[in-house]
Amino acid sequence: MEYLKKTFRWFGPEFGVTLNDVRQLGVEGIVAACQDVPLGEIWSVEAIVSLKNEIEVHDMEWSVVESVNVHTAIKYGLPERDRYIANYIQTLRNLAQNDIRVVCYNFMQLIDWTRTDLDHKLPNGASALLYDPIAAAAFDLYILKREGAERTYDAATLKKTRIYFEGLDAVGRKNLEEAILAGMPGSRKLIALDEFKKNHATVLQISKAQLQENLAYFLKAIIPEAEKLGVKMAIHPDDPPFSVFGVPRIASNYEELKFILDACPSPSNGLTFCSGSLGASGGNDLVKIIEDFGDKVHFIHLRNVARQDDGSFYEAEHLNGSVPIEKVMRAIVLEQKKRKENTSGIIRIPMRPDHGHVLLDDMKRQDDFYCGYSLVGRAMGLMQLSGLEKGIREGLNI
Structure with missing residues (x-):
């Protein structure tokens, strides 16, 4: 075979x-x-x-x-x-x-994929890609500023998202933005935020x-x-x-x-x-x-x-997850x-x-x-x- x-x-x-x-x-x-x-x-x-x-x-x-x-x-x-x-x-x-x-x-x-952290540290010292729904919501609400976005999240999520975003310093906010805008395999070039916003507005009409x-x-x-x-x-x-x-x-x-x-x-x-x-x-x-x-x-x-109870996931070792x-x-x-x-x-x-x-x-x-x-x-x-x-x-x- x-x-x-x-x-x-x-x-x-x-x-x-x-x-x-x-x-x-x-x-x-x-x-x-x-x-x-x-x-x-x-x-x-x-x-x-x-x-x-x-x-x-x-x-x-x-x-x-x-x-x-x-x-x-x-x-x-x-x-x-x-x-x-x-x-x-x-x-x-x-x-x-x-x-x-x-x-x-x-x-x-x-974009081709969405992650909120490109350098998530694992217990063994290696790093992986991570998607966190609270971080994604923070990008949506406070960086992308999607019109009406707050109506798509429940009260508990909105509260967690506000606390999360307010806890980020300028570097943390920049890292979150760049992690989202890096979702094009085969390139180190980030998608421009203005371009992302323009395309996003178009897609939302479809x-x-x-x-x-x-x-x-x-x-x-x-x-x-x-x-x-x-x-x-x-x-x-x-x-x-x-x-x-x-x-x-x-x-x-x-x-x-x-x-x-x-x-x-x-x-x-x-x-x-x-x-x-x-x-x-x-x-x-x-x-x-x-x-x-x-x-x-x-x-x-x-x-x-590896899916987590909070809706997040990170890319685990190939045989374990x-x-x-x-x-x-x-x-x-x-x-x-x-x-x-x-x-x-x-x-x-x-x-x-x-x-x-x-x-x-x-x-x-x-x-x-x-x-x-x-x-x-x-x-x-x-x-x-x-x-x-x-x-x-x-x-x-x-």
Whole structure:
């Protein structure tokens, strides 16, 4: 039985983690994107070939594109969206021409993920990413100053939030603002607060139903073309999987994922299964999602989160947290077995460790890598997950 394909996200030559570093970890495939192409523009064949060659010269393959980002005109349903959809399809053609056929993307508004502390200290001395709902509410009420925001929180939360924010000094308030505005993987550049406010005001005018319709419109345009090209599209869940700053979520639970898959039924319309994003909500049954939608899982992100009683969560060690990672891995292995028996789908599903603690030598080189993408922390996660997979296979005799 073939194992999951071990992959690692890499952000290009400007990223402090090099391909020489990565190939020492037993990684087979790189998860990458043409970072320098402006949002919505076509990825040229030349840009794709250049990046592919750079990866292959280090004896690895470009396994997954993460991400061909979706232009805001598409997300918001603006008149110019068809032009950007046409560009997106041409990018898929150029990728397929170079035999790159798994594309991760997301449909999140504003930012790709939301955390309130990028350097949460753990008892063992390492640090992790943290989401605290009180800190998020403080940003919403006192920094973003969303109109009517106070009506969306109960009295107890409003009181806790006021006490929390008043207890922050100028540095603490700045750190909170920067943590929120840093939610774009692959960049050290913060989103400008004015730009964030402008986009936020736009999104608040769009209902959840309309956002879902905009996503369905996008899928109905690109999926038939992707199927012709043999490209597997894999949407990433919303992170976190619940509304933040009043913005609806449309890819955060079983029902929403089913809507996406039903919007344009096709082998090419699939999912990136992210155990951390989905696992941040105790209401998500991750094993059921794999069992019911397993044939549509084209890419896997594995990480763990530790959910707290106050609604906060931090990114835990890959094998320890609120996500039942052993059960999740077992369900994935059984899905692979099913695919092999049915001779359908990608059997060696690409999997990468998602995020990682900052520990050991990572602490000396934090300016070299992007938030969440340390080298040693992710390497440890990959080794833990690889051992878990091997143990489960032995137990199932697969």
